[in-house]
Amino acid sequence: GAGVSQSPSNKVTEKGKDVELRCDPISGHTALYWYRQSLGQGLEFLIYFQGNSAPDKSGLPSDRFSAERTGGSVSTLTIQRTQQEDSAVYLCASSRLTSENKNSNQPQHFGDGTRLSIL
Amino acid sequence: AQKVTQAQTEISVVEKEDVTLDCVYETRDTTYYLFWYKQPPSGELVFLIRRNSFDEQNEISGRYSWNFQKSTSSFNFTITASQVVDSAVYFCALSDSGGSNYKLTFGKGTLLTVNP
Numbered sequence: 001g002a003g004v005s006q007s008p009s010n011k012v013t014e015k016g017k018d019v020e021l022r023c024d025p026i027s028g029h030t031a032l033y034w035y036r037q038s039l040g041q042g043l044e045f046l047i048y049f050q051g052n053s054a055p056d057k058s059g060l061p062s063d064r065f066s067a068e069r070t071g072g073s074v075s076t077l078t079i080q081r082t083q084q085e086d087s088a089v090y091l092c093a094s095s096r097l098t099s100e101n102k103n104s105n106q107p108q109h110f111g112d113g114t115r116l117s118i119l
Numbered sequence: 120a121q122k123v124t125q126a127q128t129e130i131s132v133v134e135k136e137d138v139t140l141d142c143v144y145e146t147r148d149t150t151y152y153l154f155w156y157k158q159p160p161s162g163e164l165v166f167l168i169r170r171n172s173f174d175e176q177n178e179i180s181g182r183y184s185w186n187f188q189k190s191t192s193s194f195n196f197t198i199t200a201s202q203v204v205d206s207a208v209y210f211c212a213l214s215d216s217g218g219s220n221y222k223l224t225f226g227k228g229t230l231l232t233v234n235p
Contacts, residue, residue, distance in 0.1 A: 021164075031221070033222060033223075035223070042225060042226075042227045042228065043210065043225035043228075044213075044225075045222045045223065045224070048221075048222055056222065066180075088134075089162070091152055091164065093204075095221070106167070106232075107166045107169050108223060109156065109166060110163060110164035110165075110166075111163070111164075112161075112162055112163045113163070
């Protein structure tokens, strides 16, 4: 597709369940980012992928959160044993990042997000 | 550490008024990038502009203009002759070249309401 695609659009689940959120970036974009948007915290960085590697996981709030990326394309964010404070919109972004050239910070293009509600 | 401050939480204007959204940033890097994104009620973050720290030229794109001033660490956004469709939350964001990951640090956003 032309843009970043995220699924599901909405997810409602019970506290304690595991959830998987999917992101399909723009074709050819090597960099992929996950962010979280919540009322109290605003937009927060979670994790960054360059290809299939995640050199920066510093934003993941706890060890219940993990993410992977395969084939340099689709990424999955997994939250285990969900808690009510995990309720938020999870946004994925991709960019055509050239890590060799620090002057080529291309803009990140965002998907529509997954609205996660933990009951 | 990076920080972006958007002091205006909400702004309400009447159509055709000009409106300026303020953004002040903090970073220790000499090379960094500034962005503005628009988030309409539909929820998707829409990229508007990117500037790097070496280019202080102001930019105009239609009714939008941006004023980048390193001396005051500000990157303000002006909408001229606002329209109802401009109603959205606007985010200012900063990324530096530290670690080469270019992750974005966002401000809290400014909710702009343009009334007919």
